Amino acid sequence: MNDMTTFDVEKVRRDFPIFSREVHGKPLAFLDSGASAQKPTAVLEAVQRAYAETYANVHRGVHYLSQASTDLYEGARETVRAHLNAASIDEIIFTKNATESINLVAYSYGWTNLKPGDEILLSTLEHHSNIVPWQLIAEKTGAVVKAVPIDAHGEFMMEAYHDMLGPKTKIVAVTHISNAIGTITPVKEIISAAHDAGAVVLIDGSQAAPHMKIDVQDLGADFYVFTGHKVFGPTGIGVLYGREELLEAMPPFLGGGDMVGRVTFEKTTYAKGHSKFEAGTPPIVQAIGLATAIDYINDIGFEKIGAHEQALLAYATEQLGQINSLRIIGQARHKAPIISFTLDGVHPHDIGTIVDRGGVAIRVGHHCAQPLMDHFDVPATARASMALYNNRADIDALVESVKSVQEIFG
Amino acid sequence: MMDELRELYQEVILDHSKNPRNFRHPEDANHEAHGYNPLCGDTVSVYLKMGHNGLIEDAAFVGKGCAISLASASMMTDIIKGKTEAEAREIFDGFKKLVTGEENDFDAGEDTDRLMMLAGVKEFPMRVKCATLPWHAMTSAMDEKPEVTTE
Numbered sequence: 001m002n003d004m005t006t007f008d009v010e011k012v013r014r015d016f017p018i019f020s021r022e023v024h025g026k027p028l029a030f031l032d033s034g035a036s037a038q039k040p041t042a043v044l045e046a047v048q049r050a051y052a053e054t055y056a057n058v059h060r061g062v063h064y065l066s067q068a069s070t071d072l073y074e075g076a077r078e079t080v081r082a083h084l085n086a087a088s089i090d091e092i093i094f095t096k097n098a099t100e101s102i103n104l105v106a107y108s109y110g111w112t113n114l115k116p117g118d119e120i121l122l123s124t125l126e127h128h129s130n131i132v133p134w135q136l137i138a139e140k141t142g143a144v145v146k147a148v149p150i151d152a153h154g155e156f157m158m159e160a161y162h163d164m165l166g167p168k169t170k171i172v173a174v175t176h177i178s179n180a181i182g183t184i185t186p187v188k189e190i191i192s193a194a195h196d197a198g199a200v201v202l203i204d205g206s207q208a209a210p211h212m213k214i215d216v217q218d219l220g221a222d223f224y225v226f227t228g229h230k231v232f233g234p235t236g237i238g239v240l241y242g243r244e245e246l247l248e249a250m251p252p253f254l255g256g257g258d259m260v261g262r263v264t265f266e267k268t269t270y271a272k273g274h275s276k277f278e279a280g281t282p283p284i285v286q287a288i289g290l291a292t293a294i295d296y297i298n299d300i301g302f303e304k305i306g307a308h309e310q311a312l313l314a315y316a317t318e319q320l321g322q323i324n325s326l327r328i329i330g331q332a333r334h335k336a337p338i339i340s341f342t343l344d345g346v347h348p349h350d351i352g353t354i355v356d357r358g359g360v361a362i363r364v365g366h367h368c369a370q371p372l373m374d375h376f377d378v379p380a381t382a383r384a385s386m387a388l389y390n391n392r393a394d395i396d397a398l399v400e401s402v403k404s405v406q407e408i409f410g
Numbered sequence: 411m412m413d414e415l416r417e418l419y420q421e422v423i424l425d426h427s428k429n430p431r432n433f434r435h436p437e438d439a440n441h442e443a444h445g446y447n448p449l450c451g452d453t454v455s456v457y458l459k460m461g462h463n464g465l466i467e468d469a470a471f472v473g474k475g476c477a478i479s480l481a482s483a484s485m486m487t488d489i490i491k492g493k494t495e496a497e498a499r500e501i502f503d504g505f506k507k508l509v510t511g512e513e514n515d516f517d518a519g520e521d522t523d524r525l526m527m528l529a530g531v532k533e534f535p536m537r538v539k540c541a542t543l544p545w546h547a548m549t550s551a552m553d554e555k556p557e558v559t560t561e
Contacts (some may be wrong), residue, residue, distance in 0.1 A: 345428070347476035349450055350419070353534055357415055366451045379451045379474050404412070408419045409477075 007304040009391045015040040015296075016389055026359025029397035034179055034338055034385030035363050037210060037232045039293075046292035047234060050285040058284055059258055059275075073284050076291035077274070083294050084224065085215040086241050090273035093240040093247075094287050098206040099129040101225035101240035102173070104277060105202055106133035108250040109223075110171060116142030118170040121199070123148040123156055124375050125178040125185065128368040130204045134173060143170070150375060154178065154330035156185045158193075165197040172201045176208035180367035180383065181330025182313075182338030184208075191220045200246065206230055210387055211309060211336050213302045216241050228286060232387075233293035237286035240277070247277070254279040297388070305388045312386055313337040316395045320384075323402055329381050337386035340367075343402070346409050348380040354408060355382075358401035360394075418530035418537075419477065427477035432470040432487035439468065445547030447539060447560045452476065454483055456547040464495035469548075476540050482528060483544035489521045495552055501525070502545045508532070509541045 013019045016038045021028055030038060050072060056065035058073045074089075081092045095101045114120070120134045124147050131145075138145045148161045156174070165172075172194040177184050191201045202223035205214055209226040216224050221241065228237035242250075252259055252270055256279030261269035270276045297305065316339055320326055325344035343351060352364035363383045366373045373379060384398055439457035446453050454473030461467045469487040473480070490498040505525055507513040511532035518525055531541045539560040550558040 349452075349476035349537070349540065350478070353418070353537060354415055357412075365449060370451065373451065379453075404415075408415060409424060 007300070007308045009308060009389065012300070012389050013391070015042070017041060017044070019389065023359045023361070024357050027393070027397070029358075029360040029394040031384040031386060031390065031394060031398060032361045032363050033210065033230070033387035033390075034207060034383065036229045036235070037387055038389065039232055039234070040296050042296050043233060043289050043292045047285055047289045050288045055285070057281055069284060072288045073282065076287040079291035079294050080239055083214075083298065084239075084241055085217050087217065088244055091241055091244050091247065093242065093274045093277045094282050095238040095240055095277075096236060096283065097229070097238040098204060098225045098227035099133075099238070101223075101227075101238050102130055102202065102204065103133045104240055104253040105223050105225075105242070106137045108253045108277075109200070109246065110134070110137040110143075111140060112251060114138075114141035114143040114170055117168060118143040119164075119166075119168045120145045121148055121161070121164060121169055121172045121174075121194075122146070123174050123185070124150045124371055125154070125156065125175050125181070125183055126173075126369065126371070127175065127179050127204065127206070128370070130173055130175060130202075131371070134171075144168075147371065148174070150183070150372075153332050154181045154183045154376075155332045156183065156190070158186065158189065161190065162193060165193055165199070167198070169194070169197050169199040172199050173204070174201070175204040175206075176214075177205075177211065177336045177338075178330065178369070178372070179207045179338070179385075180369040180372050180381070181332070181340045182207075182335040182385075183330060183332035184334040184336055187221070188219050191222075195220065207336060207338070210297070211302075212306060222246055228290040228293070231290070231293055232296060233290035234283075234286040237283045237290045239290075247274075248272075252276050252279070256280040258282070300388065308388060309337040309386060309390075312390055312392070312395065313339070315392060316384065316386070316398070319395055319399045320402070323399065323406075325406075326402065329376050329378065337390075338383065339385075340381040340383045342378055342381055343405060346405055348382040350409070351382045351402070351405050354405045355398065355401035358397060358404065360398050360401045362398070414530065414533050418534060420527055420530070422524075422527050423477060423481040426481035426484040430471075430480050430484040432484065432491075433472060434470045435472050436468050436470050439470070441551040441554065443547045443550035443556055443558055445473075445543045445550070445558045445560075447475075447479075447543055449539075449561070450476075452479055452540070452543065454479060454544045454547050456483070456487075456544060456551050458548070458551050460495065460552070466490050466493055466495065466498060471544060471547075473544075475543070476537075478528070478531060478537055478540040479543050482541045485524055485528070486544050486548060489518075489524065490548065499549060499552070502549060505545065506542060509538050 200222040205226040224241040348364035441458040452475040459468035
């Protein structure tokens, strides 16, 4: 049965030990991967091995284990480079998470290059982590933050964007996929238009990384960030891709060991390449775990993952759509498997508490995207976010649980 | 599954959340505070008209929130009206211990039974802040601290 075209979701589920457990006496229907994804055995074993068999600090020892650990850590960087199709390993910087990656660019690139009156363009879809760092830098530099609007379906408005782009635009920072409503933005067109206007572009790929192939050279991205824990890797590891010529001209973000050339009290020179931005002992084991997670998804392949997820999204949209008084927030043409919804007369927190008792894990709240909630004039939504390991039974459990919410609320 | 949920979402709670009492902004209020839960974005503004000797002559609220926070605010404003500031604070102290599960014995005199309706919250630790937010706003209003958050 080695049919390369099939995707066996039940086999995938067996790769994730968490699915053998129950919650409140029910099978776990985990629909909160947009907040953080579950981990396959391969990642758990890689983390265990890295600590049990090869652990030592990197880049500083002459002993055997330090070399072994360094090889694995730098091997992880090469895995990420190949995965993103970056031109050089010096374009791959390991951080703590996507938030730190964005802050690194905001402080190092933004603080250096922005002048009073310059404009930073974001979109209404952004997560707070792609808003607040830019506001902080705007305060320091006198630059102005503006948001490209979205339409009633939750689509990024290209026309408005073209109108807003101009000689003052210096940075465009936009999400690849909305964490709250699933909209996939046309990043390639967004980047090309920004470049025509002379701006550099950062893409927040935190939600895209688990669902689609990312080719930073094809997209033309100047900076691309994602976080490890949403792509089935450990927490505490994030990635910043940056074009080499931009990174070379940028000052360090954090100072410390491992990012220096020569240190004296009079003057310190900095390391070159990715090392300049990796001060202190890095997240060694987390990077190794992330590389294993990337290998895991590439072994399955994004073509199959995407087809499975899109079929599941269509099923979930149809099933939830049949529930009276349920409103799906965000109906973009191109969506990742994320469904935000509200129920008339029931607050999302009450939905979350009740479906939880049915073993269904969803996120409720503003999803760290309050400007987006304001756009749709809701304080909060309930969000089901799917991943490669979800099946129809998970969706059925959600639908049943939502019906029990209605029973309780009458 | 349903037992604990029925305990949490009793008819009385649902009734208070769907038809909250004292849901208004009285013009003659002389104390007010705005409560905010940054985790969920819920808001509640509590308005008090305090007379001489710490008597709460009127209590009302306006806000957006879940069934638990709306019901709690609705009951609270009903209960504290006509009581003194000290009495209201004492009821909150006991109520806080009840919903956090710290103490099962709860005595708020004639208001005991009504507030016991919210005791189901203790089985849902993530929801305790929903139940206590309006009460925190009430004490902040008395203390003349206009803003309060759950975090």
